[in-house]
Amino acid sequence: MIEVSGLRKAYPGVVALDGVSLQIRPHEVVGLAGENGAGKSTLLKALVGLVRPDSGTIRIRGREVRLRGVAQAATEGIGMVFQEQSLVPNLTAAENILLGCEGSAVRLGLYRWRRLRELAQAQLDKIGSRVDPMARTETLSFAERQMVEIAKVLAIEERTRAQPVVLLDEPTSVLEAEEIETLFGQIERLRKHASVVFVSHRLDEVLQVSDRVYVLRGGQVAGEVDPATAGAAGLHRMMIGAEATGSHYHDDLHRPPERSSVRLSVRGLCGEGFTDISFDLIRGEVVAVAGVHGSGREELCRALFGARAVTAGQVLIDGEAVSLTGPRRAVRAGLGYVPSERKVEGVVSAMSVADNMTLPYTRPQDVEEWIGRLRIKTPDRRTPIGSLSGGNQQKVVLARWLLTGSLRVLLLDHPTRGLDVGAKSEVYRLIRELAAAGVAVLLLADSLEECIALSDRVLVMKEGRVTVTLDTPPGAKPDPVDVVKEMV
Amino acid sequence: MTADRLQTYGPTAALLALAAVFAVLSPQFRTLGNLQNLLDAGAVLAVVTIGATYVLLLGCIDLSAAGVMGACALAVSLLVANSRTALDLGPLGVLLVVALGAAFGCLSGALSVGLKVPSFMTTLGVSAIGLGVATVLFAGVQPAVSDPWLLQWASGRWLGFTRVTYLAAAVVVLAWLVQRHTRLGRYATAIGGGEDILRLSGIQVGRYKVGAFTVAGACYGLAAAMVTAQLGSGIVQAGAGLSFAAITAAVVGGTQLAGGRGGIAHSMVGVLILTVLANGLVLIGVSPYVQRAVQGVIVVVAVGATLWPLRHRLEVVK
Numbered sequence A: 001m002i003e004v005s006g007l008r009k010a011y012p013g014v015v016a017l018d019g020v021s022l023q024i025r026p027h028e029v030v031g032l033a034g035e036n037g038a039g040k041s042t043l044l045k046a047l048v049g050l051v052r053p054d055s056g057t058i059r060i061r062g063r064e065v066r067l068r069g070v071a072q073a074a075t076e077g078i079g080m081v082f083q084e085q086s087l088v089p090n091l092t093a094a095e096n097i098l099l100g101c102e103g104s105a106v107r108l109g110l111y112r113w114r115r116l117r118e119l120a121q122a123q124l125d126k127i128g129s130r131v132d133p134m135a136r137t138e139t140l141s142f143a144e145r146q147m148v149e150i151a152k153v154l155a156i157e158e159r160t161r162a163q164p165v166v167l168l169d170e171p172t173s174v175l176e177a178e179e180i181e182t183l184f185g186q187i188e189r190l191r192k193h194a195s196v197v198f199v200s201h202r203l204d205e206v207l208q209v210s211d212r213v214y215v216l217r218g219g220q221v222a223g224e225v226d227p228a229t230a231g232a233a234g235l236h237r238m239m240i241g242a243e244a245t246g247s248h249y250h251d252d253l254h255r256p257p258e259r260s261s262v263r264l265s266v267r268g269l270c271g272e273g274f275t276d277i278s279f280d281l282i283r284g285e286v287v288a289v290a291g292v293h294g295s296g297r298e299e300l301c302r303a304l305f306g307a308r309a310v311t312a313g314q315v316l317i318d319g320e321a322v323s324l325t326g327p328r329r330a331v332r333a334g335l336g337y338v339p340s341e342r343k344v345e346g347v348v349s350a351m352s353v354a355d356n357m358t359l360p361y362t363r364p365q366d367v368e369e370w371i372g373r374l375r376i377k378t379p380d381r382r383t384p385i386g387s388l389s390g391g392n393q394q395k396v397v398l399a400r401w402l403l404t405g406s407l408r409v410l411l412l413d414h415p416t417r418g419l420d421v422g423a424k425s426e427v428y429r430l431i432r433e434l435a436a437a438g439v440a441v442l443l444l445a446d447s448l449e450e451c452i453a454l455s456d457r458v459l460v461m462k463e464g465r466v467t468v469t470l471d472t473p474p475g476a477k478p479d480p481v482d483v484v485k486e487m488v
Numbered sequence B: 001m002t003a004d005r006l007q008t009y010g011p012t013a014a015l016l017a018l019a020a021v022f023a024v025l026s027p028q029f030r031t032l033g034n035l036q037n038l039l040d041a042g043a044v045l046a047v048v049t050i051g052a053t054y055v056l057l058l059g060c061i062d063l064s065a066a067g068v069m070g071a072c073a074l075a076v077s078l079l080v081a082n083s084r085t086a087l088d089l090g091p092l093g094v095l096l097v098v099a100l101g102a103a104f105g106c107l108s109g110a111l112s113v114g115l116k117v118p119s120f121m122t123t124l125g126v127s128a129i130g131l132g133v134a135t136v137l138f139a140g141v142q143p144a145v146s147d148p149w150l151l152q153w154a155s156g157r158w159l160g161f162t163r164v165t166y167l168a169a170a171v172v173v174l175a176w177l178v179q180r181h182t183r184l185g186r187y188a189t190a191i192g193g194g195e196d197i198l199r200l201s202g203i204q205v206g207r208y209k210v211g212a213f214t215v216a217g218a219c220y221g222l223a224a225a226m227v228t229a230q231l232g233s234g235i236v237q238a239g240a241g242l243s244f245a246a247i248t249a250a251v252v253g254g255t256q257l258a259g260g261r262g263g264i265a266h267s268m269v270g271v272l273i274l275t276v277l278a279n280g281l282v283l284i285g286v287s288p289y290v291q292r293a294v295q296g297v298i299v300v301v302a303v304g305a306t307l308w309p310l311r312h313r314l315e316v317v318k
Helices: A040-047 A070-075 A093-097 A113-126 A142-159 A177-191 A203-209 A232-243 A297-304 A327-332 A342-346 A353-357 A364-373 A390-402 A421-436 A448-454 A480-487 B002-025 B032-058 B065-079 B091-114 B119-138 B148-155 B163-181 B183-200 B205-231 B242-253 B264-283 B288-310
Strands: A002-011 A014-024 A029-033 A055-060 A063-065 A078-081 A165-169 A195-199 A212-217 A220-225 A262-271 A274-282 A286-290 A310-317 A335-338 A409-413 A440-444 A457-462 A465-471
Touching: A002 A040, A014 A040, A014 A055, A014 A220, A029 A040, A029 A203, A040 A078, A040 A165, A040 A195, A070 A078, A070 A142, A078 A142, A093 A113, A093 A142, A113 A142, A142 A165, A142 A177, A177 A195, A177 A203, A195 A203, A203 A232, A203 A480, A212 A232, A220 A232, A232 A480, A262 A297, A262 A440, A274 A297, A274 A310, A274 A440, A274 A465, A286 A297, A286 A448, A286 A480, A297 A409, A297 A440, A327 A335, A335 A390, A342 A390, A353 A364, A353 A390, A364 A390, A390 A421, A421 A440, A421 A448, A448 A480, A457 A480, A465 A480, B002 B264, B002 B288, B032 B065, B032 B163, B032 B183, B032 B205, B032 B242, B032 B264, B065 B091, B065 B119, B065 B205, B065 B242, B091 B119, B091 B148, B091 B205, B148 B163, B148 B205, B163 B183, B163 B205, B163 B264, B183 B205, B242 B264, B242 B288, B264 B288
Parallel strands: A029 A195, A029 A212, A078 A165, A165 A195, A286 A440, A286 A457, A335 A409, A409 A440
Antiparallel strands: A002 A014, A002 A055, A055 A063, A212 A220, A262 A274, A262 A310, A457 A465
């Protein structure tokens, strides 16, 4: 059906795809596995024309094509269910299903609702969904919306004579176990009239539904796996490759935390998205919070920094109660926060390195020192931060909190998101050094691997509660598969 | 869901409550004659608000009504039988002026889409252009309209209401149908709900945006003809203050500035609220100076109430 060969795509500072070649055959479910940044999303986007590759070819049914956009990909029979759902909330399900290809349901610009309903119903029937096509999309449950999304992708069948190819990008990340089973049933059904590409960070799922699995690593195909013979552990090793050694995570810098002194103490914290959260962070400890999207860990992290409202509970730093009424109080209490959206919340890209580093303070004299100590690669302190690489930007964000000298607890929300391997390692080194200096670190890791490797303990969150705490000291790390089991 | 209900039924409840209060306070408010006055007074605002609503549905904002209406008012008064030119185009003149308004709207939309400049700025610019055109056409001598057909719009009555009011009612119904049952209307709503999603679906979003701005401009053109009929002459200030009033009416009625929510029906409730408020305040003897302040307070309260359930701590409001 689809043959990709030698696909390459480079962004400034990062090679997202580095010569990817693979095939997708008719009636086949192909799994794609890989760490964040391995190139999965870029590959899918290239297949629907959202990313134009620098070199390499995509052949669809033996014919080479250059895809220029989603519309063209659809006429070639390729459709994608996006990670963030792509339905317009204030339209009906039927309008969403036929969005942009209403066909006979719109004549001379006028809607023929009955026809629209019939056409949408036909798509919904294909996947056996009982969603009312005339319901406003925002009134549907998440799982129902996912079904609508799949029905929408299947609508491309009518635009092409050949069999469609459906790309599913992390379709299960926000679904409940029951809904996942339904989705898998739908994938089996889909197989009868389509090829499917399935991407998930849950390896057991990939192995369960796929006929073949391609493992991507650093923008390259690291290998092809037969799910019948390979296990999740083997798949995981292949995903990480040889990089996952202790030196990548700077294990040598690890100091055992001082068991006796509690830095951060969270008591019965409740808020929107999380309930009754209690845990302690001791001096020099790195505690990772693991959980799927919707587990409430992002919300918890922001609440601790005072950026989201708390309804009950207490937070103590070094035994003193902290008022969680806003980020200003949190900073005064010795909290630092590195947000996940670096470009939006982390840096002010038009401002200089020095201004970004001293945002919460007025002591610019230490800037040079920290640029040197953190090895921030910048022409000088006046350079606009937007022109630096992602890794160096992130170091500036970290330096912002180090500069205070009074940092006691650091909240890291996906601190290595979008960074390349070398920059990640640098950030890990910084985290190690901070912990060794007595700062307590709460980490929402970018990958499970990172979550386990960097932490002393892992708190697993599920549906807004901490369900399990796992000790992860160096030398006695748990198997990632066991952690995933606790997460889902 | 409750927030949704509040937005749908809140304005209607507020309108009824407001009318009830005035009906109790002023016997004059309760008369049939006053209802006729009220609707006649609200007709122009209704047509302008329809235009503004189409643009608001996109999530854009249109501040060009004042300028476009100024230019169109002058143009229509010079195209029909008048004191300054020898032209006597009658209904064709009105049609031409609606087309002129549409052209201004199209320009606003095209600038906003093509140059990727916020609609706030492009429409302000177009408004200034419109006022400039109006001033040039005015040329120091106010054209008095002598076309009996156009003057009849404001003076001729049927069942007590002027033709302007019937015209406005017809435009309301037409606009409502277009919003609900045509691709332009549905896509305008969809653009406000998730423009990026439409792009990902391969829809040429820019085309529909320009379309919505064009409809808005046509509405302003028609509103300018209505004002000119009421005044009997073409003036530059024909649309003064109406941009603000129209957006106020739309938002008070439940059409959201963020786009995608509300629509013609909501906005018309907002128009009635503002009209009843203005009419009622006069009848119970509130000074015109205080009236504006009261309107301002009501707008802030109404918008605050609709956005209250959506706010969160780190929200950046500009």
